[in-house]
Amino acid sequence: MASVVSGATGSAAGPQDAKSSASSSNRRSLADVRAQQRLQSRPQLYVNGEVECGGICATNMSQLYCAFRFRFIRANWFMLNGEERGETFVSDGHNGMCVWNHPFDAHFAALALEGWPRMELVVRGKDGDGRNQVAGYGQVLVPTKPGCHELIVQCWRPLSQDKLRQKLLGEVPELLDEEIDYIAQPNKSKPGIRAEDSVEVLVRFNVSLQEFRQNNLHVV
Secondary structure: OOOOOOOOOOOOOOOHHHHHHHHHHHHHHHHHHHHHHHHHOOEEEEEHHHHHHHHEOOOOOEEEEEEEEEEEEOOEEEEEOOOOEOOOOEOOOEEEEEEEEEEEEEEEEEEEOOOOOEEEEEEEEEEEOOEEEEEEEEEEEEEOEEEEEEEEEEEEEEOOHHHHHHHHHOOOOOOOOOOOOOHHHHOOOEEOEEEEEEEEEEEEEEEEEEOOOOOOOOOO
16 A cells, blocks of 8 residues: 655744754855955956957958857966956947947956966847848957056958859858867867958957966966
């Protein structure tokens, strides 16, 4: 004969349960504070700046916008403050440029220098027929020297296997999975993908370093 378990009726948590929950929460908070304190003694990378503008001459597009994100080895780097991802507004082209002046700000702590943060870009826009298409993929290493740096990121985009179709229909192929490492690979050297140079994006970085000498680390 099968055993039957009667349904339990709900009951309010007693004082002991409340004390246990509060104690557990306090332990987690204390652990978080200690972890934060340990990271504060590690090398610190502060970076802010702007994704300033992109050229449209190589894209045949009238409007562009740019999505960006920081990529880093999470076992070695921790983002303490800031946004890991961002996206500009859609800018109309003028004199061959789309201007965004979109700010970014991030604060990292490092356990090891391997996997130094880089910024990856995906530029999209509208062509003359109003279709949203990819204009280019790009990446740039966050500068390792303190100071102000203005860098031009040469983006790339895939080439269609059917050049006639691409020319007649204006279809631009794009990556199905932007999480893969193709974006970080050098232009035109991606296994299985034919690529061409496309839009150039100007990015301004302001970099500050802290606690590197104290941890016997030197960057070049």
